[in-house]
Amino acid sequence: MCSTLGTGWTVRWSNASDADMRVVVTGGAGFIGANLCRTLVTTSEVDAVVALDDLSTGSRANLDGVEGVELVEGSILDAELLDQVIPGADAIIHLAARPSVPRSLIDPMATHRVNATGTLEVLEAARRHGDPQVVVASSSSVYGANPTLPKHEDMAPMPVSPYAVSKLATESYALAYGHSFGLPTLAFRFFNVFGPLQAADHAYAAVIPAFLANALRGDPLPVHGDGRQTRDFTYVGTVCSVLADAVVRTVTDPRPVNLAFGTRVTLLEVIALIEQQLGRSLECAHSESRAGDVRDSQADQGNLRRLFPDVQPVPLEEGLRATINWFEELS
Numbered sequence: 001m002c003s004t005l006g007t008g009w010t011v012r013w014s015n016a017s018d019a020d021m022r023v024v025v026t027g028g029a030g031f032i033g034a035n036l037c038r039t040l041v042t043t044s045e046v047d048a049v050v051a052l053d054d055l056s057t058g059s060r061a062n063l064d065g066v067e068g069v070e071l072v073e074g075s076i077l078d079a080e081l082l083d084q085v086i087p088g089a090d091a092i093i094h095l096a097a098r099p100s101v102p103r104s105l106i107d108p109m110a111t112h113r114v115n116a117t118g119t120l121e122v123l124e125a126a127r128r129h130g131d132p133q134v135v136v137a138s139s140s141s142v143y144g145a146n147p148t149l150p151k152h153e154d155m156a157p158m159p160v161s162p163y164a165v166s167k168l169a170t171e172s173y174a175l176a177y178g179h180s181f182g183l184p185t186l187a188f189r190f191f192n193v194f195g196p197l198q199a200a201d202h203a204y205a206a207v208i209p210a211f212l213a214n215a216l217r218g219d220p221l222p223v224h225g226d227g228r229q230t231r232d233f234t235y236v237g238t239v240c241s242v243l244a245d246a247v248v249r250t251v252t253d254p255r256p257v258n259l260a261f262g263t264r265v266t267l268l269e270v271i272a273l274i275e276q277q278l279g280r281s282l283e284c285a286h287s288e289s290r291a292g293d294v295r296d297s298q299a300d301q302g303n304l305r306r307l308f309p310d311v312q313p314v315p316l317e318e319g320l321r322a323t324i325n326w327f328e329e330l331s
């Protein structure tokens with residue numbers, strides 16, 4: 001069972017010796033974070049895992065049944081709390097963020113505070129406490145209005161939403177701390193990550209959980225625009241295995257790295273795959289395209305393959321099957 005600890009407490013890294021590997025996951029009670037905690041506790045090289053999360057979009061329930069993770073409830077904006085959590089860590093996987101384009105349009109300052117200032121707080125805490133490796137989550141949204149496909153890390157970022165700007169700040173600060181202070185850093189650009197634990201029933205839900213929740217309820221699938229926009233969907237299990245490998249091998253790089261595999265599919269194709277797996281046809285409800293959304297997305301995977309030559313991505317169909325199974329168990 002995951003143990004929960006409040007503030008006013010210093011991580012003791014219970015049962016860990018100096019030789020053991022200790023990992024802090026910020027945002028560890030969120031969708032990717034809670035999947036990552038599950039991966040880390042089964043990674044033989046990792047001995048202790050602490051999840052730091054303010055539970056603003058994540059939840060304790062996401063870590064239910066996970067043995068060996070200590071959940072610390074609090075904010076990355078709280079430097080004193082970071083001074084209790086970071087000492088002794090070998091690596092920090094920094095996922096905590098306000099992770100939504102629409103929310104950033106409603107409150108750009110709040111997005112900036114958590115995603116940009118919060119990242120600085122984490123990096124500063126890392127500097128204060130022995131320079132652990134810091135791996136950060138950036139986003140394909142930084143490519144924004146740049147139409148070139150596939151998206152290569154050398155392309156000029158052209159963010160079109162406050163969220164995308166804040167993620168560019170996240171990765172830029174991390175890499176600048178590598179250059180300026182020698183902090184071992186790695187910045188991944190996640191594309192569209194999907195899988196179990198991804199929340200479906202809120203206004204800012206990502207597209208695959210929104211489709212699956214509606215499909216299983218028998219409601220029309222919400223499609224913004226014509227559905228021919230393309231995305232490079234990445235199964236969360238693949239993302240977590242790359243993140244775990246990055247800390248086990250202390251992988252660093254001076255440039256951001258796409259964490260996706262160049263599988264470019266339209267939303268209509270995803271719907272067809274869901275129809276195939278559910279064995280029935282599904283109705284769609286089309287609405288206006290959303291402000292800040294990009295039309296097409298597809299990663300160049302060259303740098304990822306260079307740094308992680310052994311990675312075996314879970315194919316889209318297989319990832320969808322696992323995600324459908326998880327949604328079916330919920331309902």
Ligand SMILES: NC(=O)c1ccc[n+]([C@@H]2O[C@H](COP(=O)([O-])OP(=O)(O)OC[C@H]3O[C@@H](n4cnc5c(N)ncnc54)[C@H](O)[C@@H]3O)[C@@H](O)[C@H]2O)c1
Nearest residue numbers: 027029030031032054055056057058075076096097190193
């Ligand atoms: N899911 C995707 O497709 C995707 C794509 C690109 C980038 N990302 C990035 O990956 C990371 C994880 O995203 P996710 O999809 O798991 O979202 P999520 O909302 O499930 O996870 C974010 C977590 O951060 C926590 N959090 C927010 N503000 C915090 C604060 N001030 N202090 C501590 N914790 C805080 C939330 O409670 C939540 O648990 C984010 O940085 C996001 O920007 C995700």
